[in-house]
Amino acid sequence: MATNIGIMDAAYFVGRSEILSWINSTLQLNLSKVEEACSGAVHCQLLDAAHPGIVPMHKVNFDAKSEYEMIQNYKVLQDVFNKLKITKHIEVSKLVKGRPLDNLEFMQWMKRYCDSVNSGLQHNYNPLERREVSKGGRETSKKSANSQASTKGSTAQRPQSSHNSRRNEVSNANPTNQAAKVARAAPSAGNPAYEEKVFLFSRRKNYQMNNGSILLLQLKLMQITELKLSIDSLEKERDFYFAKLRDIEILCQTPEIEHSPIVAAIQKILYATDDNGTAVAEAQAMISVGRKEIEGLSPIAEVSEEKSSSETHKRKNIANIDFDVAGLATLSPRQRLSDVSDVHCSESPLMTC
Numbered sequence: 332m333a334t335n336i337g338i339m340d341a342a343y344f345v346g347r348s349e350i351l352s353w354i355n356s357t358l359q360l361n362l363s364k365v366e367e368a369c370s371g372a373v374h375c376q377l378l379d380a381a382h383p384g385i386v387p388m389h390k391v392n393f394d395a396k397s398e399y400e401m402i403q404n405y406k407v408l409q410d411v412f413n414k415l416k417i418t419k420h421i422e423v424s425k426l427v428k429g430r431p432l433d434n435l436e437f438m439q440w441m442k443r444y445c446d447s448v449n450s451g452l453q454h455n456y457n458p459l460e461r462r463e464v465s466k467g468g469r470e471t472s473k474k475s476a477n478s479q480a481s482t483k484g485s486t487a488q489r490p491q492s493s494h495n496s497r498r499n500e501v502s503n504a505n506p507t508n509q510a511a512k513v514a515r516a517a518p519s520a521g522n523p524a525y526e527e528k529v530f531l532f533s534r535r536k537n538y539q540m541n542n543g544s545i546l547l548l549q550l551k552l553m554q555i556t557e558l559k560l561s562i563d564s565l566e567k568e569r570d571f572y573f574a575k576l577r578d579i580e581i582l583c584q585t586p587e588i589e590h591s592p593i594v595a596a597i598q599k600i601l602y603a604t605d606d607n608g609t610a611v612a613e614a615q616a617m618i619s620v621g622r623k624e625i626e627g628l629s630p631i632a633e634v635s636e637e638k639s640s641s642e643t644h645k646r647k648n649i650a651n652i653d654f655d656v657a658g659l660a661t662l663s664p665r666q667r668l669s670d671v672s673d674v675h676c677s678e679s680p681l682m683t684c
Contacts, residue, residue: 394467592621
């Protein structure tokens, strides 16, 4: 069964007149326009004719006038679609507006589906009896019956009057000119089948043109989406590296290292405006010059040398004192007294030895 058919299927090239005759003969109605079925009640009964008893006809409203009442009918239709596992999407917002083209397309699909069920044959289905349990069903049946009776009377009178008018025209006009006029007007004016074919052909051409333009539009949208994604990734990468450079700049502005040659070289590269590579060479030159100055005139090295010389001098004095103490310890008491007397004699000029 055709639950989903393509737009280029033969079902979508069925004319309005054929659709209307199929609806009127199946449901014993007298619709003159396809958009008169926009309430959704006709669709429900067509599906009930294809699957007798599956549609709760007591919930269908044939007298629906407002969009709210029409939507209730389409809810019943959607429930039946779910029971039958039909995946056809019902565009309710377009159908309730009464647009001719939207209603024609959906009714073309309905005809194709009903024809695919039991070859379109409804056995022992009484549409009038099924419609009586619906709201406004009896009034709809009475209107269709009255309109059918009036159309039968008008069609019975129409051939006689047209036949008399034709006899008068033929008697008064030239036969050759009249035949040429009839042959010229036959394919276009007053021929609904020809007009229907022209409409369907133009619609098919318009669909092909629209399909090509839709494909081009989709390709353009894909390209635009890819460009937006690449731009977003590039902006994220730019912000990441900018934040890193900003952190380095803040670190270089620390007072303890702000005037060092390495920091000056880094700032030289950060604030360079030319891309010719000279900033890197100048920064390397600044680092080498600063290194030479540090090695030649470093106060830290002088202080370290002074500290080392003073430390060696102290170590020598300590060694001499230790040697004198050891020597005194080896002398006898008499020698120690003689040494002390020698010292006193040498220090005091008044004493005589």
